[in-house]
Amino acid sequence: MANNQSVRRHLDAFTRSRIIGKLEEGRSVTSVAAEFGIAHSIVSRLWRQFQTTGTTIWGFSSGRPRGTTPADDRYIVLQARRNRRQTAGEIARYTTQVTGRPISRFTVARRLHGGGLFARRPVRCVPLTPAHRRRRSLWCREN
Numbered sequence: 001m002a003n004n005q006s007v008r009r010h011l012d013a014f015t016r017s018r019i020i021g022k023l024e025e026g027r028s029v030t031s032v033a034a035e036f037g038i039a040h041s042i043v044s045r046l047w048r049q050f051q052t053t054g055t056t057i058w059g060f061s062s063g064r065p066r067g068t069t070p071a072d073d074r075y076i077v078l079q080a081r082r083n084r085r086q087t088a089g090e091i092a093r094y095t096t097q098v099t100g101r102p103i104s105r106f107t108v109a110r111r112l113h114g115g116g117l118f119a120r121r122p123v124r125c126v127p128l129t130p131a132h133r134r135r136r137s138l139w140c141r142e143n
Helices: 013-024 029-036 040-053 070-082 088-099 105-114 130-142
Strands: none
Touching: 013 029, 013 040, 029 040, 070 088, 070 105, 088 105
């Protein structure tokens, strides 16, 4: 990075709320910017955002909104931990009934993966008796 470029640092929520508090006291944008050692434009933009939206929280990113809330995500993982035999489809149906919002089984599977739970299929094999083993070894020797 060149010397003439500034390093971009983001203000944390606590600092943003302190800046807004000082501006609400009636202090000027310039004096608040000087006190915190940041540019006048940053304080001005923050103050304008607070006046229009009523909050200093960063805007959310673009894209499709999530089908579940963080509380729903925790609930889905909790359901899977309570009943290990439940399928993603069953959890999806139950969560849809509880929340009233339709949730697909694929969404449930993604939330379970995020919670560290993964589906595993048990190994399906025919249990061999000692008689089976003898007959199989005989067949192997003959062929």
